[in-house]
Amino acid sequence: MLRLLARLLKALNSESDPGQISLALCFAMICGFTPLFSPHNIIVLFLALVLRVNLSGFLVGLPVFSALSYALDPLFHRFGLALLTAEPLQGFWTALYNTTFFRLDRFNNSIVMGSLVFSLIAFVPCYFLFNRLIRAYRSQVMEWVRKSRIAVAIKGSKFYQIYRTVSGWRA
């Protein structure tokens, strides 16, 4: 995990495209918010591997969003239930309910539906938000962090050694 975190930090601190890290975090958000072993997450995993996204970002983001989902599940449940029971959508859901993939993925479950729709809606705004945060970090926070006392302390730690090792691979 430390190694993964170090890789993520390296990516954050490097000149690499912020979009790759943001996209990875957005994919991790879908996998983390929705029940992990849902079939749709295979598609997300495929995209995360095939598209040139930062895999460290994806792997670090996954447990973070999974942990967050425990707190957000009541919200997902309410949102999903409202969607599934909305009168104007009944025909649409009924048609989907009669398809194999809908049943296999349990889209008729309030949490599956709520968390998936929520993370899909949040996908694009989060992508731009993460991009902005990464750029802000690079331009304003990174230099300040480097000079801070905590950073100095960390530089003497084992974690920093790992970070150096990871950085060294690229050097």
Add this chain to the structure above:
Amino acid sequence: MKRWIRWQGVLWFAVLVALIGVFWVLLIDILVEKGIETGGTKVVGARVELAEADVTFAPLGVTLHGLQVTNPDKPMSNAVEAGRIAFNVDFRPLLQRKFNVEEMAVQKLRFDTPRERSGAIEKKKRKEREEGKIAIAGFELPSAKEILAREELKSIEKITDLNERIGNLRSEWEGRTDQLPGPEEIQEYRDRIEKIKAGGKGVTGALSTASAVSELKKDISADRDRLKSTYADYRDQLEELRTEVDEARKAPAEEVRRLMDKYALSPSGGLNLTRLLFGDKIAGWVGSGLQWHSRLKPFYDRAVAKAKEPKKVKPLRAEGTDVLFKEHAPKPDFLIRHINLSAETKKGNFDGTIRNVTGQQHLIGAPLKISLDAEGLPELESARFKGSFDRTEPEAPRDTVSASVAGYRATNLQLSGRQGFPVLLESGRVNLDLNAELVSGRLKAEIDSRIRDATLQIEPEGKNDVAETIASALRGISTASLKANVSGTPEDYDIDLSSDLERVLQQAVGQVLQEKAQGLKATLREKVVERTQEPLEKLDTRFENYLDIKGVFDRRLDSFDELLSELVRSKSGVDLPF
């Protein structure tokens, strides 16, 4: 484009999926095994174990070996054991989370086999059906003292409650009568009459007197009507209370009858020795049958969830609520169309079929049917079992079972487990017919059994003349028939037993037992009367106090009648034309 695509990712994905696939293939057998054990244990309420599960993928099929289902009532034995169960699962419905099996083979089915270790899952105290019953060894009756030490007398409670209620009602009536016209008003009316009598002379005086008399009469009548109306309410209540007091007076006798029914050997006054001997055994069979009927409910009766109706309400992590929608071609979530059974018992082998195992029969329009047949077994001429559990119309459930056993060569079969008086059929030929139905919650069953060429072994425990006499009467019997009629609901049913043994037993000991029961009844009556005497006396006193209210009404109404008569007299005195 190239900047965004990582082609080696396709390879990584393929490797990852392959790894998951291999992992799944390696673990699927264990997962199925554990799933069946966990699910089965939950349904049965005792340990369900499986020696091995083997899953094949083309075609998708499962073979189970060594299934053991513990008997929850006897954790050291298996209710059912199956050597091999094999079936293929329809793949397409499985993708829609529907488990459909067209044909299943169950082989080497055995019943009541011993277990090496206990299959109990928790130690819980089983509630006895007849809680609080005193164990009566042999045919000895409990003493009145024993019965009364154990029983709370309902008659005392009934009398005390009524006593308290009458006291409250009396206070209430006192309050109400205070609000009604009473002595003060009567005195006022008297004064007004006197005033009228001493009224003015002449035409003007006569006219004003007439007007005053008319007004007074109206006032008196209005008050009298109020009194009469309230009095009517009181009399209605009085009649109700009188009935209740009469019932309370009869309560001790009812109490004695109830206790005699519960503890004496002569239920409802009629001595039924057949019931005494075989009642518990039959009740045990009926109870056991109903228990299994209820345990197997998920396989033929699942609550019908309607479309759009949320199924769960607890939004836990990854649980949430399943919303159901209308299916174009609805199919059950779980269905086994046809099971071929072959069973091995100590008495020989037999075959059977089970059809339509599903908790959603309304979707397939066919009930669960079980049919088992055996013929030409060494110890049995024939045996047949047919059962139908119909939930095709969930509002009108209908379950029927019929079974018959012919020419069963019984050895060491326990006929009665009565404490202190076990009856064992050492050898004999048994024929048994059972017809039972449970329709919309009403249970009706008939059990007809006949024994011939019987040798009975009866060894009563302890020294008891009655038990000895019964034992010697039964020892000489070689043929017997026993009929049981069960009726009621699964939770509360009555068993009516009759047998041609009854006459033999009655001749042997009927008179003696009747006398014993009469003696107990007399003592019980004496003791119950003694205990209820004081509360009954208090009730009588309080009821008499309540009756005082009647006197209040009567006196006031008499006074009002008197006032009206006096008014008429005074009217005559003044010689007015009305």
